[in-house]
Amino acid sequence: MSMKFDKLMTWKELPAGCLIDEPSTSLRFKTGDWRSMRPVWDSEKCIHCLFCWISCPDSAIKVENEKITGIDYNYCKGCGICASICPPKASAIEMIREEK
Ligand code: SF4
Ligand code: SF4
Numbered sequence: 001m002s003m004k005f006d007k008l009m010t011w012k013e014l015p016a017g018c019l020i021d022e023p024s025t026s027l028r029f030k031t032g033d034w035r036s037m038r039p040v041w042d043s044e045k046c047i048h049c050l051f052c053w054i055s056c057p058d059s060a061i062k063v064e065n066e067k068i069t070g071i072d073y074n075y076c077k078g079c080g081i082c083a084s085i086c087p088p089k090a091s092a093i094e095m096i097r098e099e100k
Contacts, residue, residue: 031058035078037095041071045092052082052093
């Protein structure tokens, strides 16, 4: 069933299970907007072990020719897994507050 909403509604007024707008994917929405912490990658320290790349739940670690090239902030949600998995001898990713 489709409904037309001609006024702003609170979430309590919405029918259960309704879809707002057309169905979509993260291709249309930059989910990195949700982030409160930002990973900062240091290319000088990185040993390209790819642990961060394989562990990132949002596929936000950018790789070219089996080397890390940076972080896609359009989709990184700032979970910090990459920083926690980065080997201590490298410590190539630091999490900082987003407003810095
Ligand atoms: S902070 Fe989380 S989402 Fe962002 S790059 Fe690291 S592992 Fe991926
Ligand atoms: S886990 Fe750390 S050292 Fe390994 S590729 Fe990622 S940033 Fe580089």
